[in-house]
Amino acid sequence: PQVTTDKKDAFNNVLPVYVYNNNIADEELTLFTNEFDVKWNTGAFPENQKQAVKQRAASILSAIYSKGIIGITPKHIKDQRSFVLSLVRNNVSSKVSSQDIYTTTTALKYFGSVFSNPDVRVVDMAMNLVEDHLQANINFDERLTSVIQENTVSSISTTRGVVQKGELIISKGSVVDEETYQKLLSYKETYETQARAIGDPRIVFLGQVLLVTFIMSLLMVFLFMFRRDIFMNSRQLSLLLLIITCMLLALTWAIKLNLNSLYYIPFCIVPIIIRILFDTRLVHESNPECVVEMLEIQYRSWLAAAMLRDTKCSSVPTFHRKPESCSSVPHTAC
Numbered sequence: 370p371q372v373t374t375d376k377k378d379a380f381n382n383v384l385p386v387y388v389y390n391n392n393i394a395d396e397e398l399t400l401f402t403n404e405f406d407v408k409w410n411t412g413a414f415p416e417n418q419k420q421a422v423k424q425r426a427a428s429i430l431s432a433i434y435s436k437g438i439i440g441i442t443p444k445h446i447k448d449q450r451s452f453v454l455s456l457v458r459n460n461v462s463s464k465v466s467s468q469d470i471y472t473t474t475t476a477l478k479y480f481g482s483v484f485s486n487p488d489v490r491v492v493d494m495a496m497n498l499v500e501d502h503l504q505a506n507i508n509f510d511e512r513l514t515s516v517i518q519e520n521t522v523s524s525i526s527t528t529r530g531v532v533q534k535g536e537l538i539i540s541k542g543s544v545v546d547e548e549t550y551q552k553l554l555s556y557k558e559t560y561e562t563q564a565r566a567i568g569d570p571r572i573v574f575l576g577q578v579l580l581v582t583f584i585m586s587l588l589m590v591f592l593f594m595f596r597r598d599i600f601m602n603s604r605q606l607s608l609l610l611l612i613i614t615c616m617l618l619a620l621t622w623a624i625k626l627n628l629n630s631l632y633y634i635p636f637c638i639v640p641i642i643i644r645i646l647f648d649t650r651l652v653h654e655s656n657p658e659c660v661v662e663m664l665e666i667q668y669r670s671w672l673a674a675a676m677l678r679d680t681k682c683s684s685v686p687t688f689h690r691k692p693e694s695c696s697s698v699p700h701t702a703c
Contacts, residue, residue, distance in 0.1 A: 379521050380522055383518045383521055384453060385445050385455065386455045386462075386517060387439065387510065388508060388510045389457065389507050390508065391506075393504055393506040397430075397434070397503075397504055398427060398430060401426075401427060401430060401498060402423060404498060405427075405495075406419075408494050409423070409494075412494055414490070422491060426495045429479075429484055429499075430480070430502070433471055433479065433503075437456075437471060437507045438471045438472065438473060438504065439471070439472060439505060439508075440505030440508045441467065441472065445467075445509070451466055453466055454466075456470075470507060473503045481496055532552060539553070599647065605647065612639060612646075616638075616639050619634055
């Protein structure tokens with residue numbers, strides 16, 4: 370999709386961030402002046418030139434550090450001789466080229482071209498001393514670069530194109546071109562974003578808990594008042610709750626898989642299962658003597674009818690059940 374391409378391009382176009390460190394220059398200049406005194410005294414150089422040479426060398430070194438010495442990360446060079454970077458100095462970012470900043474090699478060459486002295490030994494001593502105190506004070510900040518890349522990618526709009534209210538995006542049977550497809554994707558993402566719950570997640574979770582508690586309380590009250598036999602039977606109650614829980618787990622699984630339609634889940638199977646496992650079964654289990662006596666009545670009726678056919682009796686056996694019980698006593702008149 371175009372959005373993915375845009376995010377990839379934006380990620381690659383983020384400039385690497387290099388940070389200027391002020392402390393390195395101060396530390397190296399202090400060490401340079403201290404070691405310069407030691408080198409000058411051990412080298413038996415003229416004492417009257419010491420201060421002038423030291424100030425000259427220190428000022429050139431300070432100018433080099435002021436411009437910056439970069440520690441280049443190899444992955445930023447690739448096949449190019451230079452690259453553009455984002456330089457952060459005193460919390461201010463600026464876009465510069467790596468050619469405008471010294472490396473340790475170019476900084477040493479610059480010092481050699483600027484510093485001069487009639488005594489070759491003084492030049493060599495200063496060059497060696499400066500080389501020892503050339504440290505990169507502009508270094509790559511990977512963490513800050515990653516943060517900028519993430520912010521840049523997240524700031525890219527996932528929607529594309531403008532659709533006025535009531536405007537027809539595409540009619541049925543039309544060919545979907547690239548622009549229309551992007552509009553449909555944008556509309557889908559916008560709709561899904563707006564459809565999500567808005568507000569504090571903790572408050573939303575509390576509301577969900579209260580809603581589930583209210584519904585389960587209604588179920589328990591119904592069972593206690595109208596189906597107390599199930600309510601008092603821990604096995605039947607556990608089975609009922611297990612069926613409801615399994616359906617909720619199936620629904621959660623379907624939402625996580627992002628099915629095309631939630632109607633793939635057989636919601637109606639729950640009341641069907643409950644009716645099969647509870648209502649009909651409870652009728653049989655609550656009064657099993659009734660079932661036995663009903664079968665006995667049917668058997669006796671069939672037996673009496675067979676006997677009448679054999680004896681050619683004109684009377685028809687009739688069976689009457691006592692209204693006060695489920696048992697029945699057949700009365701036959703012949």
